[in-house]
Amino acid sequence: MSRLLEFDGVYKAFGDEEVLEGVGFGMDRTDVEVVVGPSGSGKSTLLRCVNRLTEIDDGDIYLDGDSVHGMDVDSLRRRVGMVFQGVNLFAHRTALGNVTLGLRQVRGMSKAEAREAAESNLARVGLADQADSYPAELSGGQKQRVGIARALAMEPELLLFDEPTSALDPELIGEVLEVMQDLADDGMTMLVVTHEMGFARSVADTLTFLDGGRVVERGPPDRLFERPERKRTDQFLGRLDA
């Protein structure tokens, strides 16, 4: 059986700047894979290539055995959800309206069905009581949880998280990580780019350290933190962990 997601020699350059220089690894259903690395290591780009917000130049990415480039981009994004660093909630719609938009327009639900599904997804991130609030009336952490509910409602097979807590005040990070932990416990397949080493260590099944557009080291998080094989991994994780 093929893996749910597989990167095969993924190469990407923006002009002269090579961002991904042959990245290859794979993950299975229910895996939580965390990618860490310094700024500019290409980790966000790697994520955006999966749902083709960014197109790769060489290599390939396979979703359940099929190249994402052979796929209709709509059916691809139907299967792969994404949570952004900047959240990007639709500013003119309430929390509920943010979640129902895709349900109505993409999944073709009736108004009542969409409302019900949206409410249950908001409840899943602990925000049932904020359904009628506009984004500007929510805290940063609440916004990001709505962003997660919005992505979850589309029932993706794989959920991408692009530094979901990097733009948050430190005291708001915890509530978002808790929701992510719950999703992981529920068996959601997640590919997460983050700087939260505590989360990486406790929730990830596999940790990938990316630097200079290449996978430097990959394995169970405990091993990478305690017995890294590469000096560069030790430098990076050791410094952040200290």
Added chain:
Amino acid sequence: MESVPLQPGDWAFVLGNWPVLAQGLYVTVLLTVGSLLLGFLAGFPAGAVEVYGAGPLRSVVRGAGVLLRGTPIVVLIVLFFFGAPWPDLGGLPLGGWLLVPRFDVNGRALLAATTALGLRSAAYQSQVFRGAIRSIDEGQMEAARAINLSTFQAVRHVVLPQALRRSIPGFQNEFTIVLKDTSIAIAIGLGELLFQGRQLFLQPGQSAVVEVVFVISAVYFVLTFATNRTLDLVERRYAIPEEST
């Protein structure tokens, strides 16, 4: 005869001839509404084309906008009146309700003035929209695409509702400008408010110039003020809660 302003008799003359001014007001309102409507129907898509369009279509829209914005409105009105192949519409019967007596207006002149003011307004309204669309954060579009809305759906459900709200202050300007510029249709003899006023004070033996102009100005002022206040209410009614900083 010496013209002494602000004589009681002159005020009585103006007020006694109110139906003449009411007819002018009728044409002015008609011309304003028609021009703004044409301006919106053409300007809104034009703004969207300038942002999302590509190739020859965008070049044509841009070029037309530059031409229309770069030409004096009086030249446009004269050009559209004498230079466009309108059919001879003869007299267009108007009025006959709300105390305004029935009257005829030159159909060709009304059509030419509406087209000229409307297209020029479209050229300005397109810029209001273009700016408003551009002001919407790119992440909104990205998030819409990530939940698999098509580009059209994303524009329709995410970008435009926000952009339209941000366009309202720009519209307020545009409404005011178009309303006041309808008076330039006097150049082609269209019976709008200023033209009707001139008909009054050009009557032989009349000295009520200042009084007529004063009344007309007051009418323009009331119209712009009322419209702007209405749009203020619309803006508040549809306001999105803003990030408090």
